[in-house]
Amino acid sequence: QKEVEQNSGPLSVPEGAIASLNCTYSDRVSQSFFWYRQYSGKSPELIMSIYSNGDKEDGRFTAQLNKASQYVSLLIRDSQPSDSATYLCAHPALNNAGNMLTFGGGTRLMVKP
Amino acid sequence: EPEVTQTPSHQVTQMGQEVILRCVPISNHLYFYWYRQILGQKVEFLVSFYNNEISEKSEIFDDQFSVERPDGSNFTLKIRSTKLEDSAMYFCASSRVTSATGELFFGEGSRLTVL
Numbered sequence: 001q002k003e004v005e006q007n008s009g010p011l012s013v014p015e016g017a018i019a020s021l022n023c024t025y026s027d028r029v030s031q032s033f034f035w036y037r038q039y040s041g042k043s044p045e046l047i048m049s050i051y052s053n054g055d056k057e058d059g060r061f062t063a064q065l066n067k068a069s070q071y072v073s074l075l076i077r078d079s080q081p082s083d084s085a086t087y088l089c090a091h092p093a094l095n096n097a098g099n100m101l102t103f104g105g106g107t108r109l110m111v112k113p
Numbered sequence: 114e115p116e117v118t119q120t121p122s123h124q125v126t127q128m129g130q131e132v133i134l135r136c137v138p139i140s141n142h143l144y145f146y147w148y149r150q151i152l153g154q155k156v157e158f159l160v161s162f163y164n165n166e167i168s169e170k171s172e173i174f175d176d177q178f179s180v181e182r183p184d185g186s187n188f189t190l191k192i193r194s195t196k197l198e199d200s201a202m203y204f205c206a207s208s209r210v211t212s213a214t215g216e217l218f219f220g221e222g223s224r225l226t227v228l
Contacts, residue, residue: 031213032214034216042221043204043219043222044156044204044219045219046216051214088156090156092213099144099146099161099168099169099211099213100158100169100171100212101148101158101212102158103156104155105154
């Protein structure tokens with residue numbers, strides 16, 4: 001079983017702070033990683049994808065991938081109350097045709113005004 | 114903006130009854146998926162569908178489950194004889210390319226409650 005592990009939280013940060021979300025994975029051959037945001041009672045929505053080691057920035061979001069240590073992280077700068085949601089880390093399970101995403105349990109982020 | 118639509122949004126059924134959940138994927142997408150999320154738990158993969166056939170399925174997707182694309186637009190998930198543990202939110206998703214490299218677009222989900 002290929003696992004994706006996340007701290008369930010909640011992670012509470014004040015408005016304007018940096019929120020740091022982490023994810024570890026056990027499948028060493030995974031090449032691509034995704035961060036999805038899921039508001040309570042809603043469906044997951046992709047916010048970041050990352051395919052190579054290092055950082056990838058998109059607006060207030062930065063994804064970081066370290067394949068040697070098997071972790072991927074998401075930084076949210078200038079956190080807003082609207083960022084309060086559960087953040088899901090996911091990667092394709094590569095022992096198959098690659099059409100199956102394995103999700104972590106998610107980290108609940110609370111941004112306090 | 115194109116979106117994945119699902120019906121019904123909520124269905125309540127008795128144990129042992131058949132349920133069909135419907136989805137209309139984004140029109141130019143080629144890959145279709147069903148995922149489920151039991152309340153408070155992980156999003157779990159059920160099945161992927163490409164070129165009019167199942168391309169992958171998980172251990173959850175046993176003989177009680179089936180999928181179909183009956184008319185080129187709808188994509189359905191059927192549960193033949195529902196169990197209490199089938200109660201969950203079922204998400205349909207579609208993607209233009211394989212999920213290994215592409216973005217999955219999820220519908221808003223169908224909440225199934227089995228009594």
